[in-house]
Each structure stands twice: as C-alpha cells, then as structure tokens.
Amino acid sequence: MKYLSEFRDPALVQQYLDTLHRIVTRPWTIMEICGGQTHSLVKHGILTMLPKQITMVHGPGCPVCVTPLGLIDEAIYLAEEKGVILCSFGDMLRVPGTGKSLLEAKAGGADIRIVYSPLEAVQLARTLPEKQVVFFAVGFETTAPANALSVVHAEQLGLTNYSVLASHVLVPPAMEAILGDPETSIDAFLAAGHVCTIMGMEEYEPIVARYQVPIVVTGFEPVDLLQGITMAVRQLEAGKARLENQYVRVVQKEGNRHAQDTIHSVFDVADREWRGIGTIPASGYAVKNAYAAFDARRKFELSPTTAETNNGCMAGAILKGIMKPAECPYFGVTCTPEKPMGAPMVSSEGACAAYYHYAGAGVGEG
Amino acid sequence: MCLAIPGKLESISAQLDDVFRMGRVSFGGTIKEVNLSMTPEAKPGDYLLVHVGVALQVVDEAEALETFKYLQQIGELEELNPDQPIDRTKIPGS
Ligand code: SF4
Numbered sequence: 001m002k003y004l005s006e007f008r009d010p011a012l013v014q015q016y017l018d019t020l021h022r023i024v025t026r027p028w029t030i031m032e033i034c035g036g037q038t039h040s041l042v043k044h045g046i047l048t049m050l051p052k053q054i055t056m057v058h059g060p061g062c063p064v065c066v067t068p069l070g071l072i073d074e075a076i077y078l079a080e081e082k083g084v085i086l087c088s089f090g091d092m093l094r095v096p097g098t099g100k101s102l103l104e105a106k107a108g109g110a111d112i113r114i115v116y117s118p119l120e121a122v123q124l125a126r127t128l129p130e131k132q133v134v135f136f137a138v139g140f141e142t143t144a145p146a147n148a149l150s151v152v153h154a155e156q157l158g159l160t161n162y163s164v165l166a167s168h169v170l171v172p173p174a175m176e177a178i179l180g181d182p183e184t185s186i187d188a189f190l191a192a193g194h195v196c197t198i199m200g201m202e203e204y205e206p207i208v209a210r211y212q213v214p215i216v217v218t219g220f221e222p223v224d225l226l227q228g229i230t231m232a233v234r235q236l237e238a239g240k241a242r243l244e245n246q247y248v249r250v251v252q253k254e255g256n257r258h259a260q261d262t263i264h265s266v267f268d269v270a271d272r273e274w275r276g277i278g279t280i281p282a283s284g285y286a287v288k289n290a291y292a293a294f295d296a297r298r299k300f301e302l303s304p305t306t307a308e309t310n311n312g313c314m315a316g317a318i319l320k321g322i323m324k325p326a327e328c329p330y331f332g333v334t335c336t337p338e339k340p341m342g343a344p345m346v347s348s349e350g351a352c353a354a355y356y357h358y359a360g361a362g363v364g365e366g
Numbered sequence: 367m368c369l370a371i372p373g374k375l376e377s378i379s380a381q382l383d384d385v386f387r388m389g390r391v392s393f394g395g396t397i398k399e400v401n402l403s404m405t406p407e408a409k410p411g412d413y414l415l416v417h418v419g420v421a422l423q424v425v426d427e428a429e430a431l432e433t434f435k436y437l438q439q440i441g442e443l444e445e446l447n448p449d450q451p452i453d454r455t456k457i458p459g460s
Binding site: 036089116117118119120139142143145146149153156194197198220221249250256258259262 | 369370386401403404405406415417418419420422423425426429433436
C-alpha cells in the first residue's frame with residue numbers, strides 16, 4: 001500500500017501534468033463517473049491545467065442528480081398524504097419534484113427529517129412505534145450496504161413501522177447505456193473508486209472487452225485524478241483497452257464481499273429510470289419479496305412513477321457528456337443553486353453546480 | 367454523496383444485538399457510532415473508511431490520516447457535523 005504524503009505533493013501534480021503534455025498526441029474524451037470526482041476536478045481547477053487535447057466529460061455519477069422527478073413526488077406524497085416521517089440524506093431536500101421539493105413540503109408542515117445514516121431512521125422508528133418511518137434510500141453501490149443493513153436491522157428488531165423507498169442506481173449498466181448511445185463519444189472512463197470499494201472491479205471487465213474502452217478505477221483527490229487520467233491516456237495512445245486500478249490503496253479487486261452479500265440479501269437487481277437518461281435495464285435495486293414488508297412501494301401501494309415532465313432542463317445531455325453545463329441556456333440565468341431547475345444544479349456533486357460554484361467566468365472551457 | 371471518510375476505531379461499543387457490532391470512531395476528534403457489520407475484522411486502533419454510518423473497509427493508517435487532512439483542508443467534512451452526532455439517545459430532527 002502506498003503512503004499518501006506523495007499523493008498530496010504539488011511536484012507530483014506537475015509531474016503528471018508534464019507527462020500528460022508529453023504523451024498526448026491526439027484528442028481524447030474521458031468521462032469521470034463519480035460526482036465526487038467531477039467536484040474535485042472543477043474545484044481544483046484541474047480542467048484548465050490539462051493538455052487541450054484532453055476533454056473531460058462529467059458522467060451521471062451523482063445519485064441525487066439521476067433520481068427521477070416521480071420518485072421525489074412519491075416521497076412527498078408519503079410525507080404529506082400518508083403522514084409518515086420521511087427520512088432522507090440532506091442533499092435530496094432541495095431537488096425539485098414535479099410540484100415542489102422535499103424542503104418545500106417540510107416548510108408546509110410535512111414531517112421530513114435529514115439523517116446522516118439510514119440506521120438512524122431505524123432507530124427513530126424504534127423510538128416512535130406509533131409512527132410510520134420511511135427512509136428515502138437513494139444512492140449508488142457505495143450507499144447500498146448501509147441501506148440494505150437498515151432493512152435487515154429493522155427486521156431483526158421486529159419493527160413493523162420502518163420501510164425504505166428504494167431509489168438505487170448502479171454504475172456499470174449506466175456506462176453501457178452511455179457507450180451504446182450514438183450521440184456520445186467517450187474514449188475512456190475513470191470508474192468511481194468508492195463504488196468499486198464495495199463491488200470490486202470484476203463487473204467492468206465485460207465492458208472493457210465489449211466496447212474496447214479503457215477503464216481506470218480512480219480516487220477522487222487531485223493527484224488520484226491526474227494519475228487516473230494519465231493511465232487512461234497511456235492506454236489510448238498505445239491503442240490498448242484494459243481495466244486498471246489507480247486506487248489500489250483502497251480498492252481491492254473483489255470488493256467487500258460482506259457488503260455485497262448484505263446488498264443481495266435485501267435487494268434484487270431491477271430496471272430503473274434515470275432522470276434525463278430514461279429507463280436503463282437492470283440498473284437499480286428493488287426490495288426482495290422476502291422483505292416486502294419493508295418496501296414502502298408495496299406497503300403504501302404506490303403506483304408506477306409518473307412520466308417525466310420537461311421544464312427545459314438539459315440534464316440528460318449533461319449526464320451523458322454530450323453537453324457542458326455552460327452550454328445550457330438556463331445555466332446561471334434562470335437556473336442557479338438557489339433556484340435549481342434540475343438536479344445537476346442542486347447537489348454539489350452535480351456538474352452544473354460544480355461549474356457554477358468553482359469554475360467562475362471560464363465555465364465553458366475544459 | 368459517495369464520499370467515505372476515514373476515522374479511527376476507538377472501541378467496540380455495546381452491541382445492539384447479535385449481528386450489529388457497533389464501534390466508536392473518531393474523525394479528528396468528532397466521535398460517532400459506526401456500524402461494523404461490513405468489517406468483521408476491524409479491531410480497536412484500526413482505521414476505517416466510513417460512509418453514512420457504516421464502515422466499508424479497513425484502511426492503512428497513513429492513508430487515513432492523509433485523506434482526512436485533505437478532506438479537512440478542502441472543507442468536505444460538513445457531513446460530520448458535530449451538532450448532529452449519531453448518538454443513539456438523540457434522534458436528529460426530533
Ligand atoms: S443548468 Fe440547470 S437547467 Fe441547465 S442542465 Fe443544468 S440543471 Fe438543467
């Protein structure tokens with residue numbers, strides 16, 4: 001395992017930049033999957049330091065950004081009409097649904113609470129047996145073990161007043177959907193380090209083989225990102241397509257088996273709608289029949305989510321890397337983090353908000 | 367929201383039940399109760415990568431300290447808000 005002092009070294013940043021400038025001979029488009037990586041690339045100004053041949057496009061890697069309007073509407077419905085205590089991670093609160101956001105519903109009197117962990121929501125259900133508690137279980141593979149664990153825990157405690165509104169998204173099917181879209185042209189991917197901490201690397205092998213696209217599992221700090229980009233460009237320049245791991249100090253090839261087992265004991269893989277992208281087969285999790293009593297969808301007999309209404313937000317093109325935030329006509333005009341029109345402007349890991357906060361005037365570049 | 371924050375496992379706290387081993391984890395002095403189900407090998411003194419109240423992996427000490435320092439420097443630790451500890455006796459928002 002590598003010691004990290006060298007990863008924070010500015011000289012190392014310069015070294016990777018020099019290497020990149022030296023080895024790049026052609027234009028390449030690289031997509032980083034994780035919103036945390038987008039945030040870091042923009043915040044640290046890395047996009048402006050890269051050789052001009054390298055274009056970074058920002059992937060769909062922010063679970064908040066891809067949560068469909070219909071699911072937010074359902075969460076609000078549960079809180080307002082069914083009188084449940086709806087618990088959510090904080091970053092979901094300002095995302096606009098069709099009519100309003102969770103925050104607006106809360107201001108209107110709905111019992112909506114921010115929790116740091118789904119296990120807190122279970123604890124809340126335990127202390128308030130007369131109330132129904134629903135946890136809005138949003139997240140990528142990284143968050144799935146905690147959400148699954150909350151269900152297992154609630155069952156072990158014999159709780160009948162805890163359920164989850166499952167809104168999980170999975171990374172590899174989204175990568176395939178992006179690669180299969182004729183409008184996109186991605187030469188290489190930086191895969192999300194913390195997703196792979198849980199799931200391991202094996203599920204990326206078939207994507208590399210099928211699409212002949214280099215995938216580099218990468219961390220989220222500046223030097224990680226520069227090293228990941230360098231590894232991808234080296235492969236591209238050599239005409240290779242391999243699965244590599246930049247984040248070896250954290251990611252093991254097989255991931256965390258305990259976490260995978262917990263996920264698979266509670267959730268089945270299911271089709272899932274991604275905001276702005278549409279339905280991607282086998283790209284989400286639904287609660288298994290064995291845990292139906294803990295599935296808010298079945299418990300409160302929610303019908304399939306309503307169709308997407310379009311307010312002009314270009315999130316789909318942004319999340320697939322076809323368009324940059326500043327190219328959206330609403331960016332910074334009628335759409336700001338204070339008054340977001342779409343989810344990528346809400347979460348600090350969304351590409352639009354990252355550009356708005358950190359990229360300043362030169363937002364169209366990079 | 368996929369950020370995982372490293373912290374040091376100070377002690378194993380009273381188990382909630384047979385399966386749910388919990389530990390007290392220090393994030394630069396902020397103590398939180400963390401679920402250890404995914405890291406059965408974790409022992410006091412180990413550094414853990416923690417995400418939404420669950421330890422995902424045991425990590426190297428040097429890695430943990432440097433990553434924590436980095437997150438602190440760039441101000442990415444707001445989710446460890448010490449005003450909202452995972453304290454089993456206090457439910458945030460209630
Ligand atoms: S700037 Fe606003 S409206 Fe445009 S794509 Fe981003 S979130 Fe949507």
